[in-house]
Amino acid sequence: MLGNFSYKNATKLYFGDDSLKYLNEELKQYGKNVQLIYGGGSIKKNGIYDSVVEILKANGKNIVEDGGVMPNPTLEKLYEGAKIAKENHVDFILAVGGGSVCDYAKAVAVSAHCDEDPWDKYYIRFEEPSCEIIPVGCVLTMAGTGSEMNGGAVITNHKAKLKVGHVFGEEVMPKFSILNPKFTMSLPKKQMIAGIYDIFSHICEQYFSGEDDNTSDYLAEALMKSVIHSSLIAIDNSQDYEARSNIMWSATWALNTLISMGKTTDWMVHMLGHSVGAYTDAIHGMSLAAVSIPYYRYIMPYGLKKFVRFAKEVWGVNPDGKSDEETANEGLSKMEEWMKKLGVTMKISELGVTEEMIEKIADGTMILNGGYKQLTRDEIIAILKESL
Structure with a gap:
């Protein structure tokens, strides 16, 4: 660290x-x-x-x-x-x-x-x-x-x-x-799912930054694996106490500052999601989900080493015979599959965003510099269009 x-x-x-x-x-x-x-x-x-x-x-x-x-x-x-x-x-x-x-x-x-x-x-x-x-x-x-x-x-x-x-x-x-x-067990399933993705997104925002061997990243990987495992149980049986308790505890540790120690942190998915939410009043976790995959595919080349690690350690991708780019892309594909299995929103158009709104949403997106790539306004517009 x-x-x-x-x-x-x-x-x-x-x-x-x-x-x-x-x-x-x-x-x-x-x-x-x-x-x-x-x-x-x-x-x-x-x-x-x-x-x-x-x-x-x-x-x-x-x-x-x-x-x-x-x-x-x-x-x-x-x-x-x-x-x-x-x-x-x-x-x-x-x-x-x-x-x-x-x-x-x-x-x-x-x-x-x-x-x-x-x-x-x-x-x-x-x-x-x-x-x-x-x-x-x-x-x-x-x-x-x-x-x-x-x-x-x-x-x-x-x-x-x-x-x-x-x-x-x-x-x-x-x-x-x-x-x-x-x-938490009387929540509608849609709210539960949105909360689960919010947890995962919080961890990703802190994980996808930095190049050093950082204990915080090992903690983040463990939390992500716990969320993935428990989420698949909870979507089949929302009354499973063990799964719901693990999700609840993971949510707390995902954003109580512990896993951000020694890191710059990214938070651009949240900046994009917040701006989408300001125009649509969408459920927070769903607005994050709708922009996540396009954003991470865009910044992947700038933080390739971490995306390869993410694929191997979180999603169990076998890198043998694959380039780093192929390994990293497979990890994001597995993340996308999990998101679809959860049932989160995958497109901002499903939240009410139209192409005519894109430039204004881009104008309302705060640009941060803690991740692997500081975006330009044009890049934000491109990511939002890819999210439609």
Whole structure:
């Protein structure tokens, strides 16, 4: 490992089918007014809402409800949540839901007492908080984003046609997260599949960078193999606890910064996917899937050594009698086969993108330089057209 780094993860995790009981212990550390954040109401159908509210009331908390968080939290919703938090003197935010709910909760936490427009401060200028930050805890109901153990918060501005993520520091990370795999089992299959691909994409974004012999890459390969194995079990039997628990645990470790240590990391699939999402409001994991294969086939020649390793170590490709290019391409073909078996979206046209939208989507794509090739605008357009 050639990089220099420091590492700390401030989030405490409770994992397992009886993990919710630990919410009692954590709530004692925070004030009386709790902003309860959740999504479209599925937690009220599956009983999780009632269980959480019962614990909050047993601990003497005043509950301030903030429901209706959408899959791609909007700037308007952020303004609403920040106003709720400030006007009700919220002491603690409890997010009950998937990655979007957790992202939104963190964004509210840094926006409620912010004297500036949070969009300009955090998502245009990418500044760090200079105000009081409300502590956040999470009860996770969907595995995918890793938001339960990181500082990321993605917000969509429909007016500006931008979907932007800000990765905040440890002071914004959830103080604790409760991970009960059983809470994920009532998800619709499409949501489960999108979450699975999101996990895999997070790992790829960190893996496809650097040339050194890096322990982080060995960890990434193990996580990818675990996700592939468990995903094939889960799509046949979504109630398989072992598979769902492994998927949930892999999601957390895929994006809690561990496997990025000593690496530059890429993240261009996410930049492309975010821009597609800003125009289509597509499910996050599906927008990533739709651009992944064209992107990786395009950058493969620039990081050929790593793509050969990916083919051999993750997909079991036998390189005997094959050129490096043939081996690497076979690895991507196997990845594509797995994606199709999962049932993810393979084309951005299936998400509502038309050829007329391509140039504007390209304009909204943030260009990063951590991977094997820094793209030009023309290259982004070419990749998007290949993704149609």
